[in-house]
Amino acid sequence: MLDPARRADFEALDRADPLATKRDAFVISDDVIYLDGNSLGIPPRASLDSVRTAAENEWAGDLIGAWNTRDWIGLPGRLGDRVGRLIGAAAGQVLVCDSISVNLTKLLAAALQLRPGRSTVISPADNFPTDLYMAEGLSDLLGDDRCRLRTVPPEHLLTSVDDDTAVVMLTHVNFRTGAMFDLRSTTAAIQDRGALALWDLAHSAGAVPLSLDAANVDLAVGCGYKFLNGGPGAPAFLYVAERHLPQVSQPLTGWMGHARPFAFEPGYEPAEGIERFLSGTPSVLGCRALEGALDVFDGVTMADVRTKGTVLSQALISLVAESVPLAGLRLVSPADPARRGSQVSFAHPEAYALKEALIEAGVVGDFREPDLLRLGITPLYLRHVDIFDAVLRLEHTMTAEAYLDPRFRRRSKVT
Numbered sequence: 384m385l386d387p388a389r390r391a392d393f394e395a396l397d398r399a400d401p402l403a404t405k406r407d408a409f410v411i412s413d414d415v416i417y418l419d420g421n422s423l424g425i426p427p428r429a430s431l432d433s434v435r436t437a438a439e440n441e442w443a444g445d446l447i448g449a450w451n452t453r454d455w456i457g458l459p460g461r462l463g464d465r466v467g468r469l470i471g472a473a474a475g476q477v478l479v480c481d482s483i484s485v486n487l488t489k490l491l492a493a494a495l496q497l498r499p500g501r502s503t504v505i506s507p508a509d510n511f512p513t514d515l516y517m518a519e520g521l522s523d524l525l526g527d528d529r530c531r532l533r534t535v536p537p538e539h540l541l542t543s544v545d546d547d548t549a550v551v552m553l554t555h556v557n558f559r560t561g562a563m564f565d566l567r568s569t570t571a572a573i574q575d576r577g578a579l580a581l582w583d584l585a586h587s588a589g590a591v592p593l594s595l596d597a598a599n600v601d602l603a604v605g606c607g608y609k610f611l612n613g614g615p616g617a618p619a620f621l622y623v624a625e626r627h628l629p630q631v632s633q634p635l636t637g638w639m640g641h642a643r644p645f646a647f648e649p650g651y652e653p654a655e656g657i658e659r660f661l662s663g664t665p666s667v668l669g670c671r672a673l674e675g676a677l678d679v680f681d682g683v684t685m686a687d688v689r690t691k692g693t694v695l696s697q698a699l700i701s702l703v704a705e706s707v708p709l710a711g712l713r714l715v716s717p718a719d720p721a722r723r724g725s726q727v728s729f730a731h732p733e734a735y736a737l738k739e740a741l742i743e744a745g746v747v748g749d750f751r752e753p754d755l756l757r758l759g760i761t762p763l764y765l766r767h768v769d770i771f772d773a774v775l776r777l778e779h780t781m782t783a784e785a786y787l788d789p790r791f792r793r794r795s796k797v798t
């Protein structure tokens with residue numbers, strides 16, 4: 384068992400933590416240790432204020448006029464540029480809109496269009512399923528000779544890229560293991576073979592430093608509700624490198640992507656810039672929650688977030704490794720922090736029941752099939768002592784065999 388007196392070391396780390404005050408920006412209870420910010424971030428106070436203002440003052444006050452007076456209509460581009468600053472993208476290349484799934488359809492179609500004569504979409508077989516499903520759907524629609532999904536073992540990803548590969552679609556940080564690709568070298572290797580790189584940044588944006596422009600990324604999508612803390616079902620984002628913009632269009636040609644939506648012309652003409660990747664009306668309340676969440680990142684560097692995230696993750700990994708009662712947990716995340724995003728996953732045959740019992744003990748993580756206990760590390764609101772306390776509670780849950788209670792085996796819809 385870990386010596387509870389060691390908590391003092393973690394308290395000392397908290398006193399020296401330059402990000403410590405950021406915790407006050409969130410609605411967070413000291414009773415819960417939240418290790419699930421990689422699935423749904425905790426609400427930032429500024430998000431709740433922003434939604435309240437948008438509803439009570441703007442919607443209720445200005446009514447439809449707010450589209451102009453509060454520039455609701457400009458939210459996708461304005462927020463896109465703010466997300467751009469967190470992911471190393473210059474202005475005019477990022478939009479906040481729709482879900483990752485919908486945005487993938489737009490970008491996969493755009494990629495196929497940019498590589499006429501090539502029809503294969505390559506993806507690692509362990510990619511997030513929605514990414515694969517959306518490519519399947521596009522393939523069903525366009526036919527195999529125009530769009531064919533080929534899933535490959537991750538270790539054969541680059542050698543699988545051939546003359547027929549239009550685009551390689553891959554997730555930067557694996558949602559199960561937290562394993563992270565090198566953005567720049569992988570992008571370059573894909574492009575060397577004539578294909579485009581389409582990155583899913585769901586577990587990266589707001590968690591690890593990213594330089595999309597510098598890495599010469601072609602296309603990317605990312606999530607608003609995970610490490611960006613934009614709220615349940617927050618709009619996602621998409622990135623299209625400026626060099627591609629003049630040549631690409633996308634198939635979900637709704638009026639908001641038209642050059643002149645309010646001319647109500649019968650024929651479609653895409654907007655000049657990144658706005659051509661819009662489809663329908665922006666979800667204003669969702670955007671406003673995300674806008675407040677982005678305020679929290681003001682004055683924070685992603686390098687500081689990453690540094691703290693690495694310290695927290697390493698502490699978690701080494702405390703679990705030292706703990707005799709936790710010997711049954713097998714680390715499946717890369718041990719090298721440079722190859723890992725901001726989560727730590729352990730395999731255990733009773734991972735689901737453990738995760739449920741842990742929630743009752745005040746530690747919120749999640750479960751991923753078949754046997755993974757997934758613990759997300761969000762440096763903006765987690766303290767070093769939280770990691771220590773979480774491991775103590777995990778030890779207790781394991782030694783008391785609390786997780787063996789049958790009620791912890793009942794599966795909910797969302798795991």
Ligand SMILES: *Cc1c(COP(=O)(O)O)cnc(C)c1O
Pocket residue numbers: 482483484485511513514554558583585586606619
């Ligand atoms: C969470 C997540 C998504 C979510 O997609 P939505 O369509 O926005 O629900 C997509 N890809 C990855 C890798 C994810 O982790």
